[in-house]
Amino acid sequence: MLQHYFKSTLRNLLRNKIYSAINVIGLSLGLASAMLIILYTNDELSYDRFHANVSNIYRIGHNRINPDGSIESRGGNTGYFQGPSFHAAVPEVKSFVRLTGYVTELKQGSEITSELVYAADSNFFSVFDFPLISGAPQTALGDPRSVVISEAMALRLFGKTDVLGMDLYLKANNVFEPYAITGVSRNCPDNSSIKFNIIAPLKVDANDESWADFFLNTFVELEAGANVNDVEAKMKQVYEKEARETILNSAVKYNNKTSIVHVLQPLTDIHLSKIYKADNGLKDASDPMYSYILSGIALFILLIACINFVNLTIARSVKRAKEIGIRKVVGGDKRQLMIQFLGESYLLCLAAFLLALVLVQTVLPFFNQLSNKVLFLSYLLNVRMVLAYAGLFLITGMLAGFYPAMILSGYHPVRSLYNGLKLGKVNLQKGLIVLQFALSTLLVMATIIVYSQFNYLINTDLGYDQDNVIIIRKPGLTHRDANLLKTELLKNPDILYVSARNGGREGTSAKISGDIEAEFDYETIDESYFPLYKIPVVQGRNFSSKFPSDGTHAIIVNETFVKNAGWKDPIGQEVNFWYRNQEKYTVVGVVKDYHYLPLNQEIGPQIFTMSPARDYGLALVRINPDHVADALTYIQKTFNKVFPMSLYQHEFKTLEYQKNYNAEAKWKKVMMFGAGFTIFISCIGLFGMSVLAAEKRTKEIGIRKVLGSSVAAAVTLLTKDFLKLIVLSLLIAMPAAWQLAAQWLQYYPYHIQLNAFMFAFAAVFVVVVSLVTVSFQAFKAAWENPVKALRSE
Known part of the structure; x- marks a missing residue:
């Protein structure tokens, strides 16, 4: 039938x-x-589930609470103190691992490359399941000058995986220092939030204010069957007791009226979290x-x-x-x-x-x-x-x-x-x-x-001209070095403008109009920044070498800052950074608003300074569009001559901008x-x-x-x-x-x-x-x- x-x-x-x-x-x-x-x-939901003890591994996050009980902000990071303090005082916390990522330069022979390096506590390989091909998991990160690399990195650098005892040269304090390879790990799974090629021991540089810092990931392994709510309640008690002095100092020094509550986030929730996102070195944050x-x-x-x-x-x-x-x-x-x-x-x-x-x-x-x-x-x-x-x-x-x-x-x-x-x-x-x-x-x-x-998003007018602008990344670029690079580059007629600014986005606050506190983006630039980007100064003047005090007492603000401050006549207004020994700056100019953030974020208030105490992170170069190849060759040669021990890396501003909309x-x-x-x-x-x-x-x-x-x-x-x-x-x-x-x-x-x-x-x-x-x-x-x-x- x-x-x-x-x-x-x-x-x-x-x-x-x-x-x-x-x-x-x-x-x-x-x-x-x-x-x-x-x-x-299935791949999205499988992230980080390959660890044997995954059900007991959590990341410590924090909520910043306003006096009225509302949540001001949330984050998935901590400072140095949370891990060891909670481990010592909360019985359910079996162990802790602190982890962060930073970009540095690696030298192998005459080749210099930029690499993401993880720094972690010595028990990293005991808590997480990243098997080692060679080396002992318990001791691989025991020495301050030890390093564990992935199988892929070993093959890339040495052409083999049998590299125990060999040295890896990483840049620290502008010097390449040797790190002994004490372990080689299997390549991290694709569905892992932690993807490392190089991992080194975490160097703890704590001070009295470390309770108030939030810059790294702290993972805790709880005892089997532990009640998460009970653990969070005990963490709150420990924090209020041990961080009491830091909390009081923050309230006085920064007029901080918020409080901190620590929370536990399951490791398996990190990848898809919209609140406590994967950052500080964690990869593949998704929505x-x-x-x-x-x-x-x-x-x-x-x-x-x-x-x-x-x-x-x-x-x-x-x-x-x-x-x-x-x-x-x-x-x-x-x-x-x-x-x-x-x-x-x-x-x-x-x-x-x-x-x-x-x-x-x-x-x-x-x-x-x-x-x-x-x-x-x-x-x-x-x-x-x-x-x-x-x-x-x-x-x-x-x-x-x-x-x-x-x-x-x-x-x-x-x-x-x-x-x-x-x-x-x-x-x-x-x-x-x-x-x-x-x-x-x-x-x-x-x-x-x-x-x-x-x-x-791609074609709208941003309020500045980003065409033919090259970004050169140079962490820790001092004002002296920036001026030297600028002088050398401008010797070539194909280089139209050279400027410098801070490497990332920084926000802070200050007092204006007496005791009114304002929050804003804080930019460190030089006098060529606005001319390079063709950003018009609508009131007052630009920074100028004709005014020696511009570096220490003058600031420029954008139109949104003026609007938020309620100033009718912004020129001559004073901004007081009271937490820096009452540093006061005078507004000498106002620039037209421009989209310094992606268009999915509103233009916020900005302050620009030339303070010599603050290093740059980027050099900006506008080149002649008719001689792009010649200009790029000259820029690279000049950079290598001025900074022979640094990695040259550049990117067109237009391409950097488009990455915002990937x-x-x-x-x-x-x-x-x-x-x-x-x-x-x-x-x-x-x-x-x-x-x-x-x-x-x-x-x-x-x-x-x-x-x-x-x-x-x-x-x-x-x-x-x-x-x-x-x-x-x-x-x-x-x-x-x-x-x-x-x-x-x-x-x-x-x-x-x-x-x-x-x-x-x-x-x-x-x-x-x-x-x-x-x-x-x-x-x-x-x-x-x-x-x-x-x-x-």
């Missing part, structure tokens, strides 16, 4: 090759999308929203593929009238027919699954590049993934085949043989087509909006491919429906043509019903797309304005693609010889 079912199913599918191909291709695209998303989400969006797109595609299957199978029932009638007349019951039709469904699903696996393997390299992952098809072979895909196969086959099987098996045999199958009401089919194209249209509209917003660029591509997939699958389904519609009305078209109807009239007859459904889907999708887009754009303080043109363009695109799809088969049917059409009936 099963053999008979199989043969009958196979013959039926081969006899209707177009129908079968449409269903297999549509389902395979839907299933391939679902497979890729399951791979992605669960990405998984939701990708899952939604995959669900759309899979749903559309299933809709295709249901619609085409029901529509094809008109051609299976005699088959169904004969089966019932000779004794076939409803159960047997349902088995037959469900068998066809599952056979198609099996073919679609096999094709989907081929598609996944083909597009996986591109998907990895798009998602910043390193996924392999072999990940499907673990038990959980096999069960997930088996469940997906069963559910998809059932969803795609159950309803058609139930409808087809219920036809009356006599009516089937004499009158063919009458589907009666086709509201379900029409509803499914509307739903299918509503989802597709929604994704097309979303793609247009994401694309437009990305272009806006996520937007990635989602632009994701949305484009998602929309393309949904439209393609919808159209192949629409094509299949148009084929069946044309076959069903072959006799009618023939009669109409014999009576004088034109080809255009025949085409209109076949397309108008589909067009009505498409227009209805547009009317449903447009309001939903507008609402979702408006909510998404609120994330950006600076964004595009929604307009009717975007939605009209999407609507026209969907209608045109749909008409082309339907009209192809309609024209073919309309051009048929009417005599041939009538004879075939």
